[in-house]
Amino acid sequence: MSTTEQERESEFAGLGHIMEILTGDWKARILMTAVEVDLFSRLSGSPATAEKICAMLGFQSSGVHDFLGALVHLGLLEEEAGRYRNSQAAERHLIKGGHAYIGGYVRFCDRQLNPAFDGLTDTLRTGSPANRAATGGSNPYDSLYADADVTETFLDSMDLAATPVALTLSALDWSDYRSVVDVGGARGHLIRLLVSRNPHLEGIVFDLPALEPAFHEYLATTGAREPITYRGGDFFTDPLPEADAMVFGHVLHNWGVDERITILRNAYRSLRPGGSVFIYDHMITEGTPSLNRLLSSLGMRVWSAGGHEYSAEDCHGWLRTAGFSPVTSGLPDLGEDVLVVAHKDG
Ligand SMILES: C[S@@+](CC[C@H](N)C(=O)[O-])C[C@H]1O[C@@H](n2cnc3c(N)ncnc32)[C@H](O)[C@@H]1O
Structure with a gap:
């Protein structure tokens, strides 16, 4: 390599990395457009040429x-002899109605999170x-739930994300409890899994009135x-x-610290003596937090009032301040989520 080439190489070192970050937004836009026109559902089981896809989508x-x-x-499509078909990842997660469909979260990002x-x-x-x-203390879920279509697919994605946590929580020893409330439990996916595996429990979902029909x-x-x-x-x-027990899953991170304490004080008042609260979120652990957790935190900061x-x-x-x-x-590992448990003295 000549000196000029070496100089040029060192001058441009790292540029590709920065361009990769910069175009991340465009890549997400391409995915969002494909989900918006439901390309992957249309291609499922019937690969098509570009001309056919044009006609299909206008x-x-x-x-x-x-x-x-x-x-x-x-990596979302594969092409062979001029025909496009879904990749395995697209087939698993981007087909509307599939049990692992993530399109609701894609649409939530498209309409709400990315603009924020x-x-x-x-x-x-x-x-x-x-x-x-x-802004002004309004609840961002009110505007989310004003769009019925986005709400339904958003709830699908919440259920999918909550499933591993629900299975781990269900495997804990619930024999000391008779009733459990999932506060901010959306349409009841976690509580259903928990109660189905612990049939002595009575389960209650507490969430905004707007989600009752979805429940x-x-x-x-x-x-x-x-x-x-x-x-x-x-x-x-x-x-x-x-x-006897309350679960707060991905709830506290939506709110500022004062609001978190208000919610926990409310929980303390209604929890029976000897009862417990179970809280999980993408908490920031010791050392260098993962990029996913930092992105999640920034996402809460731009989307919700005071959240992170x-x-x-x-x-x-906050739990001690509220009385717990x-x-x-001795708490189980939830993967990306971290579990915090606290008791109300009996
Ligand atoms: C991110 S979702 C969490 C869903 C589920 N618990 C999970 O683990 O993924 C936050 C939930 O809090 C509910 N929520 C927001 N504000 C609320 C309020 N003021 N009172 C009751 N529920 C509320 C939302 O409707 C939503 O279901």
């Missing part, structure tokens, strides 16, 4: 080759969320027979149902 043929080629590079991320600079300057639906529809479609009920309300202003990820130690402090005694050892 696209112009000049751009569609670039679009499909990019999806091949992204556009305002990250302001959020870092002001500490306020860039998501206008969350009943979920029970009907899954054929659930477990004794679970729904209580609609606001965990800031309404008393929580009395119970936090450490288990911080959570112990945190448990500090």
Whole structure:
């Protein structure tokens, strides 16, 4: 290599890495567009040529080759003899109605989270969320649930994400408890799995009234027979149902520290003496936090009012303020999530 070539190489070292980061946004946009037009469901079981795909989607043929080629590079499509079919990942996670469909989360990012991320600079300057639906103390879930289509697919994705946690929690010893409330339990996926594996438990979902129809529809479609009920309300202003145990999954990270303490105080009031709270979130662990956790934290900062990820130690402090005694050892590993448990003295 000549000196000039060496100089050029060292001058441009790292440029590819920066371009890779920069175009991440465009790659996500390509995925979101493919999900928006439901390309993967349409190709499932019937691979098609670019011309057929154009006719199917009403696209112009000049751009569609670039679009499909990019999806091949992204590992979402495969091409053979001019026909495009889904990759294994697309077939598993991007087919509408499939049990592992993640399209709801893609659409949530498209409509809500990514537009909020556009305002990250302001959020870092002001500490306020860039998501206008969350400013002035408004609950961003109200605007999310105003769109029925996005709500349904968003709930599908929440269920998918909560399944490994639900299975681990279900395997704990619940023999000391008779009733459990999943606070912010969405349409009841976790509580159904928990009660089906621990049939002596009575399960209650406490969530916003807007999700009650989704809860009943979920029970009907899954054929659930477990004794679970729904209580609609606001965990800031309404008393929580009395119970022996309460679960808060991906709830506290949506709110500022004062609001977290308000929610935990509310839990303390309704929990029976000797009862326990189970909290899980993408908590920031000791050492260098993973990129996923930091992205999740920034996502909460731009989307919700005061939200961000936090450490288990911080959570112990809020629990003590609310009256609880945190448990500090012997808890199971939840993977990306971290579990915190605390008791109300009997
Ligand atoms: C990120 S989701 C968590 C869903 C589920 N627990 C999980 O583990 O993924 C947060 C939940 O909190 C609920 N929520 C938000 N604000 C609420 C409020 N003020 N009162 C009750 N529930 C609320 C939302 O409707 C949503 O179901």
